[in-house]
Amino acid sequence: MNQLATIDYIIFFIYFLIVAGYGIWIYRQKTSHDGTLEGDSKDYFLAEGSLTWWAIGSSLIASNISAEQFVAMSGSGFKMGLAIAAYEWMAAITLVIVAVFFIPVYLKNNIATMPQFLHQRYNGTVAMIMAVFWLALYVVVNLTSILYLGAIAASSVSGLNINICIYGLAICAVIITLGGMKVIGFTDVIQVFFLILGGLATTYMALNLVAEHYGTSGVVNGFNLLTTQANDHFHMILERDNPSYIDLPGMTVLLGGLWIVNLNYWGCNQYITQRALGADLPTARGGLLFAAFLKIMMPVIVVLPGIAAFVLFKQNVFGSEMMLDGKVAPDRAYPVLLNILPVGLKGLSFAALTAAVVASLAGKANSIATIFTLDIYKKVLNKDASEKKMVAVGKISVVVAMLLGILLAPHLGIEKGGFTYIQEYTGFVSPGIFAMFILGFFWKKATSTAALFATIGGFLLSVLLKFLPIMTDLSWLAPFGFAVPVNGIYEIPFLDRMGFVFVFCILGMVLISLIQTSQGAKTNGLEIDTDMFRTNRSFTVGSIIVAVLVTVLYTIYW
Numbered sequence: 001m002n003q004l005a006t007i008d009y010i011i012f013f014i015y016f017l018i019v020a021g022y023g024i025w026i027y028r029q030k031t032s033h034d035g036t037l038e039g040d041s042k043d044y045f046l047a048e049g050s051l052t053w054w055a056i057g058s059s060l061i062a063s064n065i066s067a068e069q070f071v072a073m074s075g076s077g078f079k080m081g082l083a084i085a086a087y088e089w090m091a092a093i094t095l096v097i098v099a100v101f102f103i104p105v106y107l108k109n110n111i112a113t114m115p116q117f118l119h120q121r122y123n124g125t126v127a128m129i130m131a132v133f134w135l136a137l138y139v140v141v142n143l144t145s146i147l148y149l150g151a152i153a154a155s156s157v158s159g160l161n162i163n164i165c166i167y168g169l170a171i172c173a174v175i176i177t178l179g180g181m182k183v184i185g186f187t188d189v190i191q192v193f194f195l196i197l198g199g200l201a202t203t204y205m206a207l208n209l210v211a212e213h214y215g216t217s218g219v220v221n222g223f224n225l226l227t228t229q230a231n232d233h234f235h236m237i238l239e240r241d242n243p244s245y246i247d248l249p250g251m252t253v254l255l256g257g258l259w260i261v262n263l264n265y266w267g268c269n270q271y272i273t274q275r276a277l278g279a280d281l282p283t284a285r286g287g288l289l290f291a292a293f294l295k296i297m298m299p300v301i302v303v304l305p306g307i308a309a310f311v312l313f314k315q316n317v318f319g320s321e322m323m324l325d326g327k328v329a330p331d332r333a334y335p336v337l338l339n340i341l342p343v344g345l346k347g348l349s350f351a352a353l354t355a356a357v358v359a360s361l362a363g364k365a366n367s368i369a370t371i372f373t374l375d376i377y378k379k380v381l382n383k384d385a386s387e388k389k390m391v392a393v394g395k396i397s398v399v400v401a402m403l404l405g406i407l408l409a410p411h412l413g414i415e416k417g418g419f420t421y422i423q424e425y426t427g428f429v430s431p432g433i434f435a436m437f438i439l440g441f442f443w444k445k446a447t448s449t450a451a452l453f454a455t456i457g458g459f460l461l462s463v464l465l466k467f468l469p470i471m472t473d474l475s476w477l478a479p480f481g482f483a484v485p486v487n488g489i490y491e492i493p494f495l496d497r498m499g500f501v502f503v504f505c506i507l508g509m510v511l512i513s514l515i516q517t518s519q520g521a522k523t524n525g526l527e528i529d530t531d532m533f534r535t536n537r538s539f540t541v542g543s544i545i546v547a548v549l550v551t552v553l554y555t556i557y558w
Contacts, residue, residue: 003159008347056287062188063363075330077306080244081233085299094262099288122448150357173361198352199301206308249493257495309333369397432458435505450509
């Protein structure tokens with residue numbers, strides 16, 4: 001039944017009171033001690049020196065896991081199976097790489113925002129263009145989609161009007177965000193607790209439902225039944241004849257475009273890196289490593305329920321609940337599962353879903369405020385702004401961004417969208433941005449003109465490759481696995497497109513930079529030394545464990 005019982009509401013409000021109460025306590029504790037939360041912009045935006053490794057790791061995951069994962073990734077689990085877990089397990093390896101090679105560069109050069117990095121490494125024009133671009137992307141696409149998808153999921157479970165859900169999620173996120181990054185970071189620890197507890201409870205019940213349907217009981221039996229009843233859903237590397245190959249094209253997940261998706265998201269994204277930029281290097285690395293371990297377990301929470309829903313759907317357990325406009329709607333898998341949970345457990349799982357959405361909204365709003373205040377307001381609108389003024393502007397930015405999200409969300413119309421859909425359209429800009437960052441890190445000759453070429457040229461090439469199959473026959477690429485027939489047209493899988501565009505951007509940047517430097521062009525190098533990439537023993541051991549676990553999982557489910 002699509003509504004919550006009284007006990008479910010009680011459990012949900014307990015969650016809300018715990019998070020809000022803890023956030024208020026953190027806020028008052030900080031301001032009562034030294035008043036810096038009100039007056040220090042770096043403390044407000046980055047929680048400089050305040051977040052522990054476990055708070056950083058929890059905040060990273062809380063900001064990352066949202067309706068996009070709970071709803072859309074579960075839908076992909078329903079559609080293609082465990083293969084979609086590649087995004088989570090490869091992210092675990094990516095977090096280790098970012099901790100070793102990216103974060104030291106940011107911290108060594110006192111980077112607070114991604115546009116600041118671009119200004120310091122290239123020039124103000126590149127930085128300002130990307131600051132405006134990121135603001136538009138974060139507000140119009142990311143913040144709005146999180147709000148909309150979260151409200152869709154919340155409405156389908158609770159039975160509440162979708163607009164009420166939009167307002168409720170936005171208000172909760174604003175309350176947390178106005179406290180600054182320290183409040184976000186520490187309340188995210190509780191958010192992650194509810195997220196994991198509620199998510200595991202949903203998985204437990206889903207596996208039990210599968211077991212009971214086949215006349216047995218227990219989660220182990222339920223999991224074993226999944227592997228037998230949906231064996232085709234337990235392969236990480238998809239074959240070319242798999243209908244989902246267009247989304248996860250075989251070995252590309254290990255050798256191609258998925259690395260660009262992950263490295264750009266976890267290493268070049270204000271929304272994510274901001275959590276670690278206010279800490280010292282060992283603490284930041286510890287937080288990223290903790291997040292890597294959490295990413296390894298995420299498929300248990302967000303993918304297995306989708307596979308369980310697939311098995312139950314095949315047995316006609318859900319009837320028409322998985323249908324939309326006469327077609328199977330994979331993104332309905334998780335909400336449908338929540339609606340058959342018993343009273344009490346449904347409230348806990350609803351709290352987990354809400355926690356994921358609110359944490360992501362809060363993190364995104366804080367990143368929007370940080371970029372607007374430090375990279376636009378301070379540098380263009382009011383160069384003499386005081387610390388207290390910047391904090392005030394940041395808080396106003398949070399409210400304005402959320403109001404824009406509320407206005408845009410009802411008109412977004414992406415209910416049928418899925419996880420891979422979101423990844424594909426983010427991928428139009430990821431290759432160029434990542435090329436600009438990676439050469440900016442480690443090649444001193446990269447010029448600002450080359451950086452602009454990567455961002456603009458990379459986007460245009462991505463668009464061209466997207467529509468190229470309509471203009472010409474690409475069947476000659478099929479034997480190499482770079483083209484897949486979709487509705488009679490051979491299309492290039494978007495992860496392969498990203499790989500092609502990335503190589504194009506790198507080659508273009510190198511060529512332009514070599515020409516310009518040979519003509520006397522000057523570049524702005526970063527402060528880098530080899531010692532900054534060395535890791536301590538505990539981090540090294542933890543990283544090896546992460547690599548071994550991912551390798552074992554891929555070996556088992558190849």
